[in-house]
Amino acid sequence: MRQSYLFTSESVSEGHPDKVADQISDAIVDLFLSKDPEARIACETMTTTQLVVLAGEIRCKGVYEDGAWAAGAQEEIEATVRNTVKRIGYEQEGFHWETFRFENNLHAQSAHIAQGVDASGNKDEGAGDQGIMFGFACDETPDLMPATLYYSHRILHRMAQDRHSGAAPFLEPDAKSQVTLRFDYGVPVACTAIVVSTQHAKGYDAGEKEAELHAYVKSVVADLLPAELLSDDTVYHINPTGSFEIGGPDGDAGLTGRKIIVDTYGGASPHGGGAFSGKDPTKVDRSAAYITRYLAKNIVAAGLAKRCTIQLAYAIGVAKPLSLYVDTHGTGTVGDDKIEAAIGEIAKLGELTPRGIRTHLGLNKPIYEQTAAYGHFGRNPDGDAFPWEKLDLVDDLKAALF
Template identity: 35%
Template sequence: MKKDFMFTSESVTEGHPDKLCDQISDAIVDRFLQQDQYARVITECAVSTGIVFIAARFEPNANVDFTNIARQVIEQVGYEQSEFNGKTCSILTSLRELSPEPHRLFKEANLTNAEIEQITVNNQATVFGFACNQTSAFMPLPIWLAHKLARQISHVRRHNILPYLTPDGKTQVGVEYRNRRPHRIHSITVIASQNKPSKPDLKQLQHDIKENVIYPIFADEDIKPDAQTRIFINPDGAFIKGGPAVHAGLTGRKNAIDTYGEYSKHSGSALSGKDPIRIDRIGAYAARYAAKNIVAAQLADECEVQLSYSIGLSRPVSIQVETFGTGKISDEEITAILDKHFDFRLAGIIKQFNLRNLPSQTEGGFYRKLAAYGHVGRMDLELPWEKIDKIDVFPHS
């Protein structure tokens, strides 16, 4: 295993077309669950110049205006360009009703352990959770910094600090590691779209991004850019307007950004656009919960948890733990502790994290807030899978 290396991760703003699709999809999931906590819905979205396409499968027990939700999200993200905006874009839908499944209407809060055991998953999946002690959020430093930069681009736009920016942007951070620990910032890339090529010119844009995005973000970081750090701001020149008017978007196409910036494995399945019955979504949250508690308990400096599920079974057929040589006890011992003290069953996860009720209990919805800047490692949201309330089940190092 390499000890010295350089690793890069990227993030995007909420106006990136792929992230716009994720937010529309999860806003629809929120609306279904706000009306009926037992609602089942799977929805995907695609955007291009002037067009939004929504495909959804759902049980017909809720009254949801797909078109209105999409227009609201587009407007809230900030698209007001003539080429693409929430008022004039064309929205196409392909809607199909799912066959009712009464056995999915269980009230998880009242289930006994035996009843939880009887509720099986209805799709196969292999999911991953990861945590490390590189940051206070137990996330790898490259994706943590990339997310911070992307959020700052949106901040300076929304607060009219750099009012010429549009909602679309992208960031990338390269970190050099020594002995598998972050050592220095190798490179920073920021791509920000603007409304007009002449306001400002590229040189002024680069200055503005450094002063208002990059430098403020690193002010409170332990590792800061140095004289050798390579900084690229719109290296290909002006990026005009951006968004769906320039490049298309699709739900679920930013899985690495949603998770660990490819520092760790992630599932090939999209996280957004699915109700909590989908194990390929909520299983990833449960795996993160386990990995984070392992690292918080100081049993390892970094940990990856893999859960594999098969249709018709309630429990994962496989639980794997990898601590990359940093574990204080063996990976096999940690796996045995997870199997004993963590509930990775579908209904058990829904019950512990209260996943069906969170959209109605959270102002502005719940799942849509996950659709930009990561489903894990969020310090701005109180996510149940980010709690470190299981550290006592592990032996003290």
């Protein structure tokens, strides 16, 4: 491991145009799963100035069957979309939850895809697509996430809380953050740079109002980052381009699935390429990424490693994974091959099939809209939310290894 290096991760707020799209797509997933836990959804969203467009494939009992919508279904979809944008806080001339144009282009799932995924006779439910999925955990933070991403998320989440509560009325929904830390032998020891670009009310780009905004951002950073990481040498770039009054979908088009590194590990781990939002949990892009995070987190929590990367691979229509790979980056207390074998011995995981994953983690529930901003990982489990963050596999892993 290198003695000293810099590493950077970024985050984006719930009002970022791509995140608006992600949250809308996952609100649609939740809507359909609330009607039919076995619903199939692949919903993509595009946002731009005063326009939201849905496209994709669905199958949902009682809502969309045999190519026809149930009475009132399309109106409920539109209301869900508008309520999501309202919750985020867009009431601007260029993007307003009540007045944007809306198009629903969802249609029936391909029968050829469905036949490979559906269970039938002696055939178990197959994966919804081919692909590779990665999970990661490390001991840099209490939530076992990379520190650079952990703090980037927390800065924007606090700013959103203050915007919604009225504590920071000059903030608007769109924002980005970036944190650079210096590491010595893999341990974060100093914050060298903070970047925050936030949409703001008129006039907060000059004079006393600009100074107020800058002071507010620095106070948030000081409150959230450990004091020992900050110093007079920490460089701040706050709205470095100047004015940021036009933001969100009015300032830049948004698409579902364009922030997969923000959603995962901030670049500290590989990513297989598949996005999460808008997909029901038969899609292993989502469910297998959740189970690999769950496994990696429990491995680190069990003291088996300080860092852990796990990869799974699937073929469309095939239930069992093609491969399982564990890499503890030289930090493991037992061999990586032994950890792989131990995972295979834990019967409750259902051989890591799509149905086994969904059953073990309880994924056929409307829990996804809340995942679509501030990261899918490193969030504290709350009831049914974020079940892949639970540490209930630690004893099973120890029992299989010792």
